[in-house]
Amino acid sequence: xxxxxxxxxxxxxxxxxxxxxxxxxxxxxxxxxxxxxxxxxxxxxxxxxxxxxxxxxxxxxxxxxxxxxxxxxxxxxxxxxxxxxxxxxxxxxxxxxxxxxxxxxxxxxxxxxxxxxxxxxxxxxxxxxxxxxxxxxxxxxxxxxxxxxxxxxxxxxxxxxxxxxxxxxxxxxxxxxxxxxxxxxxxxxxxxxxxxxxxxxxxxxxxxxxxxxxxxxxxxxxxxxxxxxxxxxxxxxxxxxxxxxxxxxxxxxxxxxxxxxxxxxxxxxxxxxxxxxxxxxxxxxxxxxxxxxx
Amino acid sequence: xxxxxxxxxxxxxxxxxxxxxxxxxxxxxxxxxxxxxxxxxxxxxxxxxxxxxxxxxxxxxxxxxxxxxxxxxxxxxxxxxxxxxxxxxxxxxxxxxxxxxxxxxxxxxxxxxxxxxxxxxxxxxxxxxxxxxxxxxxxxxxxxxxxxxxxxxxxxxxxxxxxxxxxxxxxxxxxxxxxxxxxxxxxxxxxxxxxxxxxxxxxxxxxxxxxxxxxxxxxxxxxxxxxxxxxxxxxxxxxxxxxxxxxxxxxxxxxxxxxxxxxxxxxxxxxxxxxxxxxxxxxxxxxxxxxxxx
Numbered sequence: 001x002x003x004x005x006x007x008x009x010x011x012x013x014x015x016x017x018x019x020x021x022x023x024x025x026x027x028x029x030x031x032x033x034x035x036x037x038x039x040x041x042x043x044x045x046x047x048x049x050x051x052x053x054x055x056x057x058x059x060x061x062x063x064x065x066x067x068x069x070x071x072x073x074x075x076x077x078x079x080x081x082x083x084x085x086x087x088x089x090x091x092x093x094x095x096x097x098x099x100x101x102x103x104x105x106x107x108x109x110x111x112x113x114x115x116x117x118x119x120x121x122x123x124x125x126x127x128x129x130x131x132x133x134x135x136x137x138x139x140x141x142x143x144x145x146x147x148x149x150x151x152x153x154x155x156x157x158x159x160x161x162x163x164x165x166x167x168x169x170x171x172x173x174x175x176x177x178x179x180x181x182x183x184x185x186x187x188x189x190x191x192x193x194x195x196x197x198x199x200x201x202x203x204x205x206x207x208x209x210x211x212x213x214x215x216x217x218x219x220x221x222x223x224x225x226x227x228x229x230x231x232x233x234x235x236x237x238x239x240x241x242x243x244x245x246x247x248x249x250x251x252x253x254x255x256x257x258x259x260x261x262x263x264x265x266x267x268x269x270x271x272x273x274x275x276x277x278x279x280x281x282x283x284x285x286x287x288x289x290x291x292x293x294x
Numbered sequence: 295x296x297x298x299x300x301x302x303x304x305x306x307x308x309x310x311x312x313x314x315x316x317x318x319x320x321x322x323x324x325x326x327x328x329x330x331x332x333x334x335x336x337x338x339x340x341x342x343x344x345x346x347x348x349x350x351x352x353x354x355x356x357x358x359x360x361x362x363x364x365x366x367x368x369x370x371x372x373x374x375x376x377x378x379x380x381x382x383x384x385x386x387x388x389x390x391x392x393x394x395x396x397x398x399x400x401x402x403x404x405x406x407x408x409x410x411x412x413x414x415x416x417x418x419x420x421x422x423x424x425x426x427x428x429x430x431x432x433x434x435x436x437x438x439x440x441x442x443x444x445x446x447x448x449x450x451x452x453x454x455x456x457x458x459x460x461x462x463x464x465x466x467x468x469x470x471x472x473x474x475x476x477x478x479x480x481x482x483x484x485x486x487x488x489x490x491x492x493x494x495x496x497x498x499x500x501x502x503x504x505x506x507x508x509x510x511x512x513x514x515x516x517x518x519x520x521x522x523x524x525x526x527x528x529x530x531x532x533x534x535x536x537x538x539x540x541x542x543x544x545x546x547x548x549x550x551x552x553x554x555x556x557x558x559x560x561x562x563x564x565x566x567x568x569x570x571x572x573x574x575x576x577x578x579x580x581x582x583x584x585x586x587x588x
Contacts, residue, residue, distance in 0.1 A: 018527030233312030235544035250529030
């Protein structure tokens with residue numbers, strides 16, 4: 001049994017409790033938060049320092065991307081493996097390189113950017129490159145809430161509450177449907193102009209709609225549709241498609257939990273999901289899965 | 295550059311020539327056939343013994359499944375890595391175990407059951423287990439020609455030519471559309487009864503249709519649609535779907551060629567595709583693909 005701790009108790013951390021509890025080969029040691037406050041959540045101890053939880057093999061870093069590197073290094077140097085869901089695509093190689101050093105120093109492994117994108121979608125994109133090396137892959141996100149865009153809208157003057165939905169219109173192009181709860185003095189046209197001028201929105205088709213209570217609109221469903229049309233050898237028009245409709249924090253935390261096993265099975269170092277055999281994400285022995293899935 | 299030889303020159307072997315020629319990191323050494331006959335095909339030398347081709351790093355075994363094991367062992371013991379597309383699902387673990395010994399003895403690697411099913415579909419099935427560990431995955435094949443079923447029909451009395459198409463009707467259930475070119479003396483009702491009583495067809499909905507010239511019906515297109523609905527942690531109704539519409543020998547041989555790199559990058563032993571990091575199927579270095587795909 002792997003002893004696992006969850007670091008952070010936002011949406012993903014809370015859903016991760018379910019995923020660890022459901023794993024046949026894991027034991028939930030507890031939750032680590034900066035300010036513990038409550039002493040437990042659903043029977044799971046909450047502590048401020050992982051040392052209070054006894055032996056811990058792996059931590060799930062359910063914290064914002066910006067704090068992942070420092071937090072991960074601290075654990076890795078203690079010899080505790082880490083799984084994070086760092087999602088700034090352009091900086092993943094840098095994070096991987098830095099965590100690789102820390103992991104080797106701590107003689108353990110880090111799985112970097114575990115989730116659905118980056119994560120399981122990355123594996124599908126790599127697999128489709130192997131099936132048809134020439135061609136184009138389009139990744140179409142949504143419909144679903146964009147955390148990053150929502151935060152930008154919330155920061156605008158006159159906005160009391162916000163929800164930015166990502167709507168796929170095909171070929172990797174997205175529409176932004178922005179729902180705003182306005183402050184009393186604010187005018188929709190001013191707020192809309194402000195949002196549309198922001199670099200987060202200025203190159204996308206953006207619609208801004210005023211609503212009374214944005215909290216009534218928020219659900220955690222999300223999705224993706226990936227399409228590749230390409231060439232295998234000299235044969236054109238090979239067509240591939242992958243789609244999912246999922247609860248976002250539930251699938252993210254589940255994939256992170258599956259990566260706990262991968263972390264325990266790799267040599268010391270840092271790995272993205274495309275660098276790990278998929279069978280290492282699954283419990284039990286390889287022969288079982290070869291017989292069942294291959 | 296990896297020096298690659300193709301063993302066998304059926305459909306898959308012929309398409310493999312294109313895929314090797316398109317690979318930026320491979321050089322086609324030649325084709326090995328039991329009876330060479332012609333001296334070359336499209337400028338590629340045909341020989342009866344791999345020793346005539348100089349240094350060869352990897353062979354693609356484009357031969358029937360029944361001859362894969364003996365052929366692979368011969369090459370592996372010579373220190374030449376192998377990639378096969380062995381497709382008898384229930385016997386893959388056994389093949390893998392036997393090739394593992396030979397590969398370790400020859401200090402090289404074997405990739406077993408490389409293709410689309412078993413193969414890339416196996417990776418998708420494994421990935422979906424990691425995303426939603428509880429639930430059901432349905433693999434729906436076709437529409438496309440079933441080689442195995444076609445061979446069975448051809449063996450029936452009164453049949454001059456045959457084509458058995460696999461038609462998906464959902465939830466992993468398939469209809470068999472069987473096209474037969476009858477011998478002059480044969481009656482359709484007798485042939486149909488004979489086919490429907492065969493264990494290959496008796497549990498499937500089977501339609502038998504007489505045609506004048508079955509060769510006019512054959513195309514190499516095939517496809518698959520895989521669906522998983524399952525549970526991530528404690529969250530139900532997570533929905534995943536993977537589909538492709540492909541030229542069958544083109545995608546099979548392309549995946550085998552992508553597995554050449556994997557064979558060269560693994561430690562000595564035998565591996566199915568779910569036991570190999572997907573990045574190892576792609577040319578060049580990991581950092582490039584992490585930046586592009588993760």
